[in-house]
Amino acid sequence: MSARLIVSASAAVLGLGLLGACTSGATGTPAPATTSPNPVVIQKQAASSQGTVKLTAAVVGDLGQVLTEQNGMTLYRFDKDTGNPSKSTCDGACATTWPPLLATGSVDVQGVDADLVSTVTRSDGTQQVTVAGWPVYRYAKDTQAGQANGQGVGGTWAAVTPTGAKAAAPAPVNDTEIRTTTIPGLDTVLTDQNGMTLYLFTKDSKKPSKSTCDGACATTWPPLLAVGEVRINGVDPKLVGKVTRADGSEQVTVGGWPMYRYSKDTAPGQANGHAVGGTWFEVEPAGCKVAEGKKPTAAGTGGY
Incomplete structure (x- = not known):
């Protein structure tokens, strides 16, 4: 069954001002507590x-x-x-x-x-x-x-939880979603339902929409597939679509560009894929690539 597009009320309102020209070019088990030699009170x-x-x-x-x-x-x-x-x-x-x-x-x-x-x-x-x-x-x-x-x-x-265990990450959302977030140095960019930064590949084409990243490329840059309902929040619904990949799966597009994640982004808010190879860029809400001259600050890069 193909995925359907679901638009939030906020997306429909926000989208009115987004359509237009681009601003840039194309749980662990607790262990017993250990007493220190000089325990505090x-x-x-x-x-x-x-x-x-x-x-x-x-x-x-x-x-x-x-x-x-x-x-x-x-x-x-x-x-x-x-x-x-x-x-x-x-x-x-x-x-x-x-x-x-x-x-x-x-x-x-x-x-x-x-x-x-x-x-x-x-x-x-x-x-x-x-x-x-x-x-x-x-x-x-x-x-x-x-x-x-x-x-x-x-x-x-x-x-860490009150029992000393690891806090569990939120369960992944089953439906695909397009969201927005602000990454220092890059301003507002698109993310998926888990907050992971989305990218476009300048060797793809947007008109007509076409994905050229397969095989090893798709391992490093996993395509954002249309799974379940495709929900839209903060982006003009008219910009969001789908394209059929070579393997028959459907990939989400924004502004015609196929959307990808980056395997080296390990947590929300990271943008380690910025300008990789001069061909990979984060995506603005208008469906355009983030300008190559921009650079994510420390708050938007990987941790220690």
Whole structure:
């Protein structure tokens, strides 16, 4: 059964101003907590004071309930660490990107079992807070409370739950969707239903629509296939269509251009495919390529 196009109300309204000329050219199991040689005081819902680290269970985005620190910043665990025995392996440049949560005084817990909270001695002698044995960290690219930009980075980082487990990523959406997002340095670009950046290939053609990326090319640049309902949000519906590929599958097009993802983008908000080979570019809501002279900033590139 072929996919149908479903347009959200917001897309229909937003689309009125988008049609026109282009602006540019074509869960892990918790391990037992490990007590440090000099354990800090763990307090249950104590009054916070200067020097107190605070662990709080909070709902963050689509991740459900995860741990945050005293400033509301999401906390993470690293697959390359160990929880039993507790060991932190993130030092140097890694610890700059992923600052460890250090216990400089007491640790106040709210919504967390105090028996799961302890500390581990890092290589520099500082005490890092652990939950169910796992050292916990912040993420430098989370700039305000409620963000979880570190979820899934490198396939090794995940927000940590109140039990010390890894937060599960939201279940993939079954239907294909065209969305928009803002990537620093690139402005507004298109993404798929999972927030992954979309690209066009200048060796394809848009009139008529034709995809030329097959075989190994399609492994590196997976085509955005029309699966289930093709939902549209933030793009003029008149710009969205489909083209039949050589294998008979239907690929979504915007402005006539076949849409692709990039295999080296491992998390939403990344744009590692920008200007690769001088032929691959992100896509603006008007269905045009992002100008080659633009460049994604650090916030729009891959993590550590």
